Amino acid sequence: MSDEQAGTVLRAPAEEAFAEELAALERVDDRVRPGSWRLSPWAVATYLLGGTLADGTVVTPKYVGPRRLVEVAVATLATDRALLLLGVPGTAKTWVSEHLAAAISGDSTLLVQGTAGTGEEAVRYGWNYARLLAEGPSRAALVPSPVLRAMAAGQLVRVEELTRIPPDVQDALITVLSEKALPIPELGGQTQAVRGFNLIATANDRDRGVNELSSALRRRFTTVVLPLPATLDQEVEIVARRVGQLGRALELPELPGGAQEIRRVVTVFRELREGVTADGRTKVRTPTGTLSTAEAISVVTHGLALAAHFGDGVLRARDLAAGVLGAVVRDQVADRAVWREYREGVLRERADWRDFYRAACEFD
Structure with missing residues (x-):
C-alpha cells in the first residue's frame, strides 16, 4: 500500500496499522522463532496482550482476556495443528485471528470468508478459463486460493465463519490439514506446504445457518473458546x-x-x-x-x-x-x-x- 493510500483507507490491515510495534518487537526479540515466523511465540503473545519492552516501547493490548488462552492459541500455531477460535458473536475472534496472522506471518490478508455460497475453489483453487481453454491445464492457468498461496509461502491463512461453509467444502480442508499438501490432479501433482504454514479458523454456534464440523475435520483443530469479558x-x-x-x-x-x-x-x-x-x-x-x-x-x-x-x-x-x-x-x-x-x-x-x-x- 502506498503512503498516499495509507492516509485514506478506512481501516489498514493490522500489520500496517501496528507496524511500529511489530518492528520494535522484532528488534528486541531474541527468542527462538519457528520456521518462517516473524516473531517468537513469546513476542506474539506480548503483541496480543500488550506490555513494555526493554527499550521502553509500549505495546498496546490488542486482546483483553485470559493470558493462558492466548498462549495456548500461539503454541498451537507453532505445531502442526490448526487453530479454531470459537465463541459467541462479538468475542473478538476475527480481531484475534487477524493480529495473530500479522504478528506471525506479517500478512493478515490471506483470508477465506465463509458463507453458505463459499465454493470449493475458495479453499483449493480455480482456473483462468480463458487460458484454460486456450492452453489447457497449466500452472499459469491455475488461480490459487488463499489456502494454496499460504501453503506455498509458509504463512498463516485465515478462514472466517468456518461453520457457515457447506460441509462438503469444509471437508476439502482435511487433506490440507492432515497431509500438509493439496493435490492438483489436473496437473498430475500437488502443492506441499512450506514450513510456517498453518490455518486459523473462527466459528460460532449461536447464529442461524450453521453447519456442524465433521468429526474428522474437528480433530485437526485445537479449539480455543474466547469468552465474553469477565467484568x-x-x-x-x-x-x-x-x-x-x-x-x-x-x-x-x-x-x-x-x-x-x-x-x-x-x-x-x-x-x-x-x-x-x-x-x-x-x-x-x-x-x-x-x-x-x-x-x-x-x-x-x-x-x-x-x-x-x-x-x-x-x-x-x-x-x-x-x-x-x-x-x-x-x-x-x-x-x-x-x-x-x-x-x-x-x-x-x-x-x-x-x-x-x-x-x-x-x-x-
Whole structure:
C-alpha cells in the first residue's frame, strides 16, 4: 500500500496499522522463532496482550482476556495443528485471528470468508478459463486460493465463519490439514506446504445457518473458546480503546462525556445479556440478540458521530439511545416487550440515569 493510500483507507490491515510495534518487537526479540515466523511465540503473545519492552516501547493490548488462552492459541500455531477460535458473536475472534496472522506471518490478508455460497475453489483453487481453454491445464492457468498461496509461502491463512461453509467444502480442508499438501490432479501433482504454514479458523454456534464440523475435520483443530469479558471494567476498557481507535480513523473528535456514557451502554448490555442487574438484586428478561462487546463499540461510535455532527460536542444519552434500542430490539414483539420492561423496571429507578431513561422513552 502506498503512503498516499495509507492516509485514506478506512481501516489498514493490522500489520500496517501496528507496524511500529511489530518492528520494535522484532528488534528486541531474541527468542527462538519457528520456521518462517516473524516473531517468537513469546513476542506474539506480548503483541496480543500488550506490555513494555526493554527499550521502553509500549505495546498496546490488542486482546483483553485470559493470558493462558492466548498462549495456548500461539503454541498451537507453532505445531502442526490448526487453530479454531470459537465463541459467541462479538468475542473478538476475527480481531484475534487477524493480529495473530500479522504478528506471525506479517500478512493478515490471506483470508477465506465463509458463507453458505463459499465454493470449493475458495479453499483449493480455480482456473483462468480463458487460458484454460486456450492452453489447457497449466500452472499459469491455475488461480490459487488463499489456502494454496499460504501453503506455498509458509504463512498463516485465515478462514472466517468456518461453520457457515457447506460441509462438503469444509471437508476439502482435511487433506490440507492432515497431509500438509493439496493435490492438483489436473496437473498430475500437488502443492506441499512450506514450513510456517498453518490455518486459523473462527466459528460460532449461536447464529442461524450453521453447519456442524465433521468429526474428522474437528480433530485437526485445537479449539480455543474466547469468552465474553469477565467484568464490567474489563468490557468498558475494551469498548473505550476500540472506540478511540475507530474515532481517530473516522476523524471524529474526542468528546467530553465519553467515559460515563460508555460505562452506561456496557452496563445495559451486560445486564440484559446476563439476565440480572449489576447489583444482583433484580432479575431481568434477556432479548434474542447477543448484545456483544462489538455491538457496544458500534453503538458508541455511532453516538460519537451524532454528537460531533448534530449535537453540542458532548456525548450524551440522547446520542446513544437509538443505537441501544436498535441493538436490543431485533424481534419487534418479544424484544420490545423485554426492553420496555427493563426500561420501566430498572432504568426508571436509577436517579442518576434520568437522562438515559428519558432518551430511551423518546426513541421507543
